[in-house]
Structures are given as C-alpha cells and as structure tokens.
Amino acid sequence: MTKPSPLTRQNGYAPPRYRAAQRSSDALLDAGRELLRTRTIDAISVQELCAQAQLTTGAFYGRFSGKDAYVQALLTLAAHDIGLRMQATVARLERGAPDLRGAAAALLGTMRQALRRHEGVLRASLQDPRHRETWAPFKHGGQQLVEQVSPLMLAAAGLPDTPAMRARLRFAFQMAMGTLVNALLNDPGPLRLSSPALDAELAVAVSAYLLAA
Template identity: 30%
Template sequence: MKSLDDAAEPAARGDGKYPIDDFLALQEATPARQARSEATFRALIQAGSRALDGGSLEKISISEVCRAAGTSVGAFYGRFENKEVFFTAIQQSAIADVWDGIQQMLNELDARDAPAAEFLESIATFWVRIYRDNRGLYLAAFKHASTRPGVWTPFKKLGWSGSALIAKTLANRLPGGHDDLLVRQAMQFVNGLLVNATINDPGPIHLDDPEMAGHVSRFLCLYLGVPAQAPVETGRSRAVRKARQ
C-alpha cells in the first residue's frame, strides 16, 4: 500500500484525475469489512473526531473514545495499531466526506447552470463549513506536524484538488472567459485565510462569525471580477450598521 507521501505531486495527471484520488485510494485498498464491523469502525471514527474537538491527539483517551463509540478497547486495537493510525483513519474519512460534498455541490450548480455569483457564494459557504466542521482535526494536525511532517500533506492535496475542480467547473463562467489559474489563486487566498482563522484566530472576523462566509464570497467575487449578489443582512451586521449611523 502506498503511503500518503507517495501520492502524486500537485499536477494534472494523464488520466485526468487530481492528486486527492491517490490519497482516497488508500481507503479503497483496505480489506472489505462486514456491516457490523463497518458500523463499529464508523462509530470509532466519529467519536475520535469529536474527541479531537476537545484537545490534541496526545490528550485523546482511547478508553473514552471507545466508551463514546459503544465498543471495547479490544475492538479499537483490532482495527487501529495505535493513535497515529487512528488519526490517519479519521483524516481519511473526513477528507473523503469533504471531497464527495465538493463534487455534489459543483454538479448540482452546474446542472442548473447557476450564475457565477451563486457558484462563488455556495463555494464560500461550503468552504467555511469545511474548516468549522473539522477544526479539531486541523488543529491536531498542525500540532502534530512537527513530529510527523507528512501529516499536513492530505490537507494540501485537498485544497489543491478542490481548487482545481472548482476552476474546471467555474472558469468558463467568468466575465473575462476561461482563467483556470486565476480561480486557483483566489482559492489559495481563501485557504490561507481559513487556515489562519482556524489555527490562530487573529480576528477581527472569526471562523464562527456568521459574516465569515459572506466576506469570503465577496472576496472571491471581487478577485474574479464577478458582480456580487446583494448580501443578506444579519442581526450582527445590522447592529454594526446602525451603530455607525
């Protein structure tokens, strides 16, 4: 089985696939599990993901994870050799879910020929949710990167592959015509912003702020020259506007 670091570098391959396929292929290479075993596996992955929201990988208690998953410590070690392997499985599962979600979102928008502004608004909302839903996983990977350099590689591949797929779907809808590189550059800025908001949270806009997706959407529209849709005013933005009057 290939390791995560054996996957292709971020460049289009002859078969038209993106680098994320190499990472997701690691899941497909594992032996098939029976339905009951699969349910236990998924329960452990979900419990582990929730545990990461409360602390680092080192602080995760395997016994508490097993208790939350409704299974035994023996069942855990029957599936995962150690915490490192468990973390990789959590990461694989999360990235596979995100990748499926990206493809479904873009297919739906493409099928109804949505305008570019709607594309960008949907992408912004989805992208912010990726970081919100997986904050513990990103934080744990960041803390873990000093002892295991390759741990951040799957996130880089997800960002590159997601951006490439967005560019492939969106580029022809831009006012200036097809510009694959411009779309990928815009998404590079978005990923940088959201990684920083997840790990460092410098403000003034925070990851959990309702306005975050709107700010990302407006940035994408401005960067790509797409007229933005009228923003929906939230309670907080309304209060800010009134305070400025």
C-alpha cells in the same frame, strides 16, 4: 451494491466483517471526532477513546494497530467526505447558471462547512508535527478543485479562459482557503469558521480580486 469504504486498504486498519463490528468502528471514530474538538492528539488516550465510545480497548486494537493508524483513518474519512461535498456543489453549479459571486459563495461555503464538520480532527493533525504531512490530500484536492471550476468561474465573470486568468483565479482561492485554514487553526475573528457570513465576505473578496484584472 454497498460502496467500498475509503478505509478498506488503509494501513493499520482491519475492516469490519459484520454489522456489529462496523457499529463499533463507527463509535470509535465518532469518539475521536468529538474529543479532538477540544483536545490534542497526545492528550487523548486509547482508554479515553474507548470510554467515550463505551467499548473496550480490545475493540480498539481489534480494528486499529495503534493511535497513529486511528488518526490516519480519521483524516482519510475527512478527506473523502470533503471531496464528496465539494463535488456535489460543483455538480449543482454546473446544472445552473450562477453569477461569479454566487458560485464563489457556494464553493467556499461548502468548504467552510466541511472544515467545520471535521475541525477537531484537522486542527489536531495540523498542530501535530507527526501528522502535518497528511494535509497533502486536502491541498491536492483543493488544487484540483480550482482547476475543475476554472471554466465555470471565468465564464461567470465574463473573463477569458487564459493561463493568466487561471493563475489569478488560483491565487484568489489561495487567499480564501488560507483564510478558512486560519479560522480553523487560530479562530482570530471577527468572522469565525462557524459564521455563514464568512462565505459571503470571501466571495466578495474573490470576485473583487478576479474582476480587478
């Protein structure tokens, strides 16, 4: 059975009924992901999106009510994809017995790679005041993830699962995720979003902070 698309009930989006229409929709979304890697939302016109996708503007407006609905669709798909990737990593960690640093590196590495996969869309939305509120699903997803992995992480650290330790773990991940978002937005270096070494260094920071309690 085909799984329903995250966009099925998206406002301003007309779900395709046929395979050819789905290919056109995918091409338009891929065009936006590519163009937004180096451009802002306002700097890209519908005509450019359609040219990149090799489609007509009629194809665009047959699927999306306008650019705002189009950007929202990109963000909805990004949130869905990131959620799936994070849950797959959590499931893998639950099947094994990782140490604290290994678990932190796996979780933060998956997050870094997922942010990089959607970096243009996420950066453009955060830089545009009209779309900043769409960061809420990512924020809530991150908060839920930390609550979900708290028992695993604290057990790996040999620490008690108490409200105080959970609060400390939340802050450890807040620092790590804040570093990832800063890398996404500002690319300050020395380690960039494209660097796998960032996973290991963030895992060391999370582990050190948590064990310093």
